[in-house]
Amino acid sequence: MGLHPKIIDLTLDRVHRLLAALGHPELSLPPVIHVAGTNGKGSTQAMIRAGLEQAGDRVHAYTSPHLARFHERIRVAGHLISEPALMALLDDCEAANGGHPITFFEITTCAAFLAFARNAADWTLLEVGLGGRLDATNVVDQPRLTIITPVSIDHQQYLGETLAEIAGEKAGIIKRGVPCVVGPQEEEGLAVIETRAARLGAPLFIHGQHWHAFEENGRLIYQDETGLLDLPLPNLPGPHQIQNAGAAVAALRLLGRDAAACEAAVSRAEWPARMQRLRTGPLVESAPEIELWLDGGHNPAGGQAVAATLARLPARETHLICGMLNTKDVRGYMRPLAGHAAKLWAVSIPGEMNTLPAEATRDAAAAEGIPAEAAASVAAALAAIAARTPQARVLICGSLYLAGQVLKENG
Structure with a gap:
């Protein structure tokens, strides 16, 4: 480097x-x-x-x-x-x-x-x-x-x-x-x-x-x-x-x-972090009733692909845990997701110098009509969701860098 x-x-x-x-x-x-x-x-x-x-x-x-x-x-x-x-x-x-x-x-x-x-x-x-x-x-x-x-x-x-x-x-x-x-x-x-x-x-x-x-x-x-x-x-x-x-x-x-x-x-074919269902690991064990997914898409076309996939899944209250880079079209990514998420929990990406602050991601989601709240981490957001809606579907999304961190933390 x-x-x-x-x-x-x-x-x-x-x-x-x-x-x-x-x-x-x-x-x-x-x-x-x-x-x-x-x-x-x-x-x-x-x-x-x-x-x-x-x-x-x-x-x-x-x-x-x-x-x-x-x-x-x-x-x-x-x-x-x-x-x-x-x-x-x-x-x-x-x-x-x-x-x-x-x-x-x-x-x-x-x-x-x-x-x-x-x-x-x-x-x-x-x-x-x-x-x-x-x-x-x-x-x-x-x-x-x-x-x-x-x-x-x-x-x-x-x-x-x-x-x-x-x-x-x-x-x-x-x-x-x-x-x-x-x-x-x-x-x-x-x-x-x-x-x-x-x-x-x-x-x-x-x-x-x-x-x-x-x-x-x-x-x-x-x-x-x-x-x-x-x-x-x-x-x-x-x-x-x-x-x-x-x-x-x-x-x-x-x-x-x-x-x-x-x-x-x-x-x-196997390709991690592309609408990947997480079935094992510490994150899954921390909220066993949650249906947990992971995706690394990060641009408007990626948001459209995620939205189309969510639309085809069985009906279930869906929450997003989202962290993004400050170089991306954040609102363009959020826009297709507006009709598919009950709430978005915004996080910063740990260790990434170009991370968008959680508060900015939260504000971008809110501007596109998605109820949003900032969280200290993915684990904290997941715990908050599990406490309120223990059988929700949760998609962690917004960046391959965030997806990589999640895969590390989840073993």
Whole structure:
């Protein structure tokens, strides 16, 4: 963290310099599937990994941010990286860097590439950290496949104020001649993606044009030009996961995978803090009658996804425990949730310098019509809810950083 004065400084110059000093591990990766987008990147990647592993393929995977431990970011041939291996890689990268400025994400991405190049596998899954065009992962010239999940307004301070500008950054992962699966998009964003793909001769497989995914009679129906698949609903809860699953299945079909792989993708994927039901641990034991959920969505599209999921759950008085960053559109996140929560309990995120004070989160909720109160902690809010409504549904939400803290505290 001390190697650069900024946490985020979007450029590829430092990454190219360090990769060269390391002997260009990015040139020795197993075939790469590169995933960008605003929402759904991690879920889509987790489903693709489940589908590839169903047939016994070994899969490297790089994701961010982590929730409880940094090691979650680097999965080597199917297994989270070990502490000794991680320390050795970081030592190698720091030595090769020679004290030059480089951001935390850049040097740890180089460490991941080094791990993947040194260990045999069949595939490499790379999730973009921020944007795409200037993201540290965007140094692979010829991936096997790229994927762009839904693009919406987020990280405007880095990616631009308009949907078109943000989509342009995400579309920066499209490479010449490389197929790209495109999830559901607003027209403005899709136009930008189509323009870049046409310029680079990259075939697009677009939701609503080349592939379709929808729920019918409690099943996931997927259809493209090669036929129809009747699959189980995604293991990951929420109606928004239908389209994430569709993008994953589209990717697997382009890679020549069969129906068994597609079924494994939707039925075996696991991805924490995405409408995750917490069933064990100290928090659960402290309020045993509470139905406890956890979600890390943090932008307006994330709020809409949470609201749609809550709307489909059986009727039950629902309370939110919410902590957010001061860089987010807090009221935009709250707005879709207004009709689904009896009350919101606002908390600050422990140990996070960019946390929004609990009182500010409370005021934002109240401004959107959600009764709200500030609480000292998640545990304190949960205790207050349990004392008043012991059989309530409680969703802890608003930030992946808060979700990570909760997962740590809950074991």
